[in-house]
Amino acid sequence: MPDTPEAPRGADFLTEAEVAELLRIGRRTAERWRTTGDGPPWVRLGLRRVAYPRAAVLAWAEARTYPHRAAELAGKAAA
Structure with a gap:
């Protein structure tokens, strides 16, 4: 079986x-969330196929991580 090229980093x-x-x-x-734009970034791969870059999903979740409720209300995500 021939060697297959590695996927690009972050793919x-x-x-x-x-x-x-x-x-x-x-x-x-x-x-x-995908249709309203509230969720993580996604990629259209075909007419009926979407995918989410793992790094983008994790970054999206990290940006919504708060140490406590007051920080969330103030709009300050954990650093």
């Missing part, structure tokens, strides 16, 4: 179901 993509599992949310919630 690790997740399906919508995998994102839902990673974030512990429902798949319909992930779908809704």
Whole structure:
């Protein structure tokens, strides 16, 4: 079997179901976030196929991590 080229660094993509599992949310919630723009960045790979760069999903979640409720209300994510 011929050697296959390695995927470019950061090209690790997740399906919508995998994102839902990673974030512990429902798949319909992930779908809704994608359509409303509230969720992590995604990539269209075809007419009926979307994927999420793993690094972008983790960065999106990190930007919404707060040490306490007052920090969330003040809009200050944990550094």
